[in-house]
Amino acid sequence: MTRPRSAVRAAVSLVLAGTLVPACGAGGGGSGSTTLTWSMWAGGSEEQKVWQQLADRVSAADPQVRIRLETSPFNDYFTKLGARLGGDGAPCIVSMQSLRTAGYAQGMRPLDDLIAKNKLDVSDFDKSIMQGLSFDGKQYALPYDLGPVILTYNKDLFRKAAVPEPKPGWTLAEFESDARRLTRDGKYGFAASTMDLWMFPMVLTRTGAQPTDGAGDLRLTTPAMTAGVQWYADLVATKKVAPLLPGVDPPFAETQFLNGQAAMGANGPWALLGLKKDAGFSLGLATLPAGPKGTRTYSAGSGFGISKACPHPEQAFRAITLMTSRRQLERLAEVGRAYPSRKTAQHAWYENADIPGARAVLEAANATAIPLRTTDDWDRVTKLLNQYGVSAFNGATSAKQYLEQVQAQAGQG
Numbered sequence: 001m002t003r004p005r006s007a008v009r010a011a012v013s014l015v016l017a018g019t020l021v022p023a024c025g026a027g028g029g030g031s032g033s034t035t036l037t038w039s040m041w042a043g044g045s046e047e048q049k050v051w052q053q054l055a056d057r058v059s060a061a062d063p064q065v066r067i068r069l070e071t072s073p074f075n076d077y078f079t080k081l082g083a084r085l086g087g088d089g090a091p092c093i094v095s096m097q098s099l100r101t102a103g104y105a106q107g108m109r110p111l112d113d114l115i116a117k118n119k120l121d122v123s124d125f126d127k128s129i130m131q132g133l134s135f136d137g138k139q140y141a142l143p144y145d146l147g148p149v150i151l152t153y154n155k156d157l158f159r160k161a162a163v164p165e166p167k168p169g170w171t172l173a174e175f176e177s178d179a180r181r182l183t184r185d186g187k188y189g190f191a192a193s194t195m196d197l198w199m200f201p202m203v204l205t206r207t208g209a210q211p212t213d214g215a216g217d218l219r220l221t222t223p224a225m226t227a228g229v230q231w232y233a234d235l236v237a238t239k240k241v242a243p244l245l246p247g248v249d250p251p252f253a254e255t256q257f258l259n260g261q262a263a264m265g266a267n268g269p270w271a272l273l274g275l276k277k278d279a280g281f282s283l284g285l286a287t288l289p290a291g292p293k294g295t296r297t298y299s300a301g302s303g304f305g306i307s308k309a310c311p312h313p314e315q316a317f318r319a320i321t322l323m324t325s326r327r328q329l330e331r332l333a334e335v336g337r338a339y340p341s342r343k344t345a346q347h348a349w350y351e352n353a354d355i356p357g358a359r360a361v362l363e364a365a366n367a368t369a370i371p372l373r374t375t376d377d378w379d380r381v382t383k384l385l386n387q388y389g390v391s392a393f394n395g396a397t398s399a400k401q402y403l404e405q406v407q408a409q410a411g412q413g
Helices: 008-011 045-061 074-084 098-107 110-117 127-132 155-160 172-182 195-208 223-237 252-258 269-278 313-323 326-334 343-353 356-367 378-393 400-413
Strands: 034-041 066-070 091-095 142-148 150-154 264-267 283-285 297-306 369-371
Touching: 034 074, 034 283, 034 313, 045 066, 045 269, 045 326, 066 074, 066 313, 074 091, 074 098, 074 142, 091 098, 091 110, 091 150, 091 313, 098 127, 098 142, 110 313, 127 142, 127 155, 127 297, 127 369, 142 313, 142 326, 142 356, 150 155, 150 252, 150 269, 155 283, 195 223, 195 252, 195 297, 195 343, 195 378, 223 400, 252 269, 252 400, 264 269, 269 283, 269 356, 283 356, 297 313, 297 356, 326 343, 343 356, 356 369, 378 400
Parallel strands: 034 066, 034 091, 297 369
Antiparallel strands: 091 297, 142 297, 150 264, 150 283
């Protein structure tokens, strides 16, 4: 059965009256040039500076194009984007996260014809993130970063507990054993989370279950998904190797790991440089532990696409090809902003990160990673997962009840 997409269509059709900026018009950038508005998320002034520098470099490389950057915090970005794509103020260049591609594809221009027309060689881009930024067989964005979900660990806590550090090929049984031994002195072996990119990769490696069927339909109540989430929640509820959740607090698990209260957590390369900088301990990396069919994980990432409303798709395409060129991705990696989507640019991230063993772990994880396929209202699904997950993780309800509740309230019960 095809799932109705009315929720997202309604969101896209809304217009934020009085808040939109003329986005794609020509002029304003010098004689004969075209000004393209680029909408991007940024977490602060330093991150905004990085994106402004990228915009300036693109404008310098192509004098016929001027890039006007506008940013908003990540938590606000997609809420506003849905409304903007349905109005006259849509940005020409749209920044898109792979987990949300399905929900915004109807407001974006497929790039396949422009890729073919301009003979753009996309073979250097990682295949998993190209797939993640596609929908219904069409490519909607060119990626700038990607990342497989891996396990991060606190080397200092492993050493204090006399627990050997994880090695390639370690198993879920070893993971659970290590988590028990590391749970001591008021600290925990692992930090579990209701967040999609923390929970679902661990479920995938445990049972092989995926949250959707790949075509946009939610599949949270299958026996394999229920069993996988119950195992994951029991790390908190019954095995007590992960801390109880204090409430709906998605960053809680990462904060616990960063503060040294949990010895292990899940994350991606997008967070590693920040963890290395802010953690008061030695950071270790490992692939997710192997389940019955070996280590399995998801990849996610982001890229740049073009809105359907953009009157200058050719110029916008030239801009996003420059933004995702090898040299520009190397520069983003050099300042710690992105693990490059281009394989030939990834060396710059490793050189800047200087995390022992990072290359071997990330390459091994990439080799098994698949894109996390989502629904077109994934923002709503994730909010429901966070909202109702607390009671399941803290033992008040079962995983079956939790997932049935989310599935029903997402309109697919």
